[in-house]
Amino acid sequence: MKKLLILLFLVPAFAFAQDETKDTLWTTNGSTTLNFSQVSLSNWAAGGRSSMSGVFMVNYAANYKKDKLTWDNTFDFRYGFLKEEDKDLQKSDDMIDISSKLGIEAKKNWYYSALMGFKSQFAAGYTYPDTDNAISKFMAPGYLNLGLGMDYKTDDFSLMMAPVSGKFTFVTDDDLSDEGAFGVEEGKSVRAELGATVKAQYKKDIWENVTLDTKVDLFSNYLDQPKNVDIDWTFKIIMKVNDYLSANLITQLIYDNDVKIQGEDPSGFPAPDLQFMESFGVGLTFKF
DSSP states (O other), rough: OHHHHHHHHHHHHHHHHHHHTTTTTEEOOOOOOOOEEEOSSOOOOOOOEEEEEEEEEEEEEEEEETTTTTEEEEEEEEEEEEEETOOOOOEEEEEEEEEEEEEEEEEETTEEEEEEEEEEEOEEOOOTTTTSSSSTTTTTTTTEEEEEEEEEOOOSSEEEEEEEEEEEEEEHHHHHHHHHHGGGTTSSSEEEEEEEEEEEEEOOOOOOOOTEEEEEEEETTSSSSSSSOOOEEEEEEEEEOOEEEEEEEEEEEEOOOOOOOSSSSSSSBBOOOOEEEEEEEEEEEEEO
């Protein structure tokens, strides 16, 4: 059932790609990137550890426009790993982010819009070196956001404001559900929230062969601490070396008041905190 959800989102993407030549109302673009690094040491007097790491990324967009109707779809996936000498393979990055936005033009650059967003991860996550107790899994958590509002769009910028929104948090793993992880009630597998969503995205070539791509999702729960706004902000700098080589800088900042983070003091209680990820790599990129 879990894998079926992913397939339901992926099948339309491949269908759009195949229909592009038949229906010019669709515009599609995508890329796959593999960043890889490796260090091998033998009798190295300065010390250190042999290691290898990699991050695989897939980005795809399929957009439809006819008269006053628009339908924008994005699919972003990341998965990374780290391996150090005799240590087990560890996950370093893991993301599923799918967004779909349907709009009807109201006037120039403004659209009445409906938004759907889905986020989760592919594999189980652990607090290494403990690999016996997973702290996250596919659909644990999983997030589904639905919203109605207005969207302001230009070629480079989009701002969606949805004052009527629903956020659904899924925890389908029994152990994590029993712990009340990610804000669900203990023993429950889903939490529903009513609030407002703001989603902004900006993508532009800021220099020759340098692209800035940033997006931020904000959500406020009307019924429970509305001042505690959920934040998910991704920032990318993509530097093209040639047709197949590129350098990528990615940062992601997340704050969710319902996600409790264990601090440096293991005797303390988990509490909400800023989550931050940064990744820089050079690798192979193939566009399609």
